[in-house]
Amino acid sequence: MRGIFFDEDQARSAAETLVRGGYAAEVVRERLAGEDDDEDHPWAVVTDAPEIQLDMLVEQYDGWLDYEDEEPAAPPLVLPLPDQPKRIKRPSDGG
Numbered sequence: 001m002r003g004i005f006f007d008e009d010q011a012r013s014a015a016e017t018l019v020r021g022g023y024a025a026e027v028v029r030e031r032l033a034g035e036d037d038d039e040d041h042p043w044a045v046v047t048d049a050p051e052i053q054l055d056m057l058v059e060q061y062d063g064w065l066d067y068e069d070e071e072p073a074a075p076p077l078v079l080p081l082p083d084q085p086k087r088i089k090r091p092s093d094g095g
Helices: 008-020 051-060
Strands: 002-005 025-029 043-047 064-066
Touching (some): 002 008, 008 025, 008 051, 051 064
16 A cells, blocks of 8 residues: 655654554555656655554655555456257257
């Protein structure tokens, strides 16, 4: 899970708070699609802290939570195909 912050100092402060609480936290630059100016990219705090803990910090600094896809998407459902065409009429009894 990641918390997104617009200010580097706020992101670092949030990460330090989480580390003091015993969680792993890393500050990285978040590159949003469509942003050309490197100075406008927000900062992300990637952590293993509980959601409520990060949510409180994000709310304090006017950021937002970003949920990473932690579970891989389910593979598409593949139905078994028949080996032969399905017969509609019953075979004659020979008579």
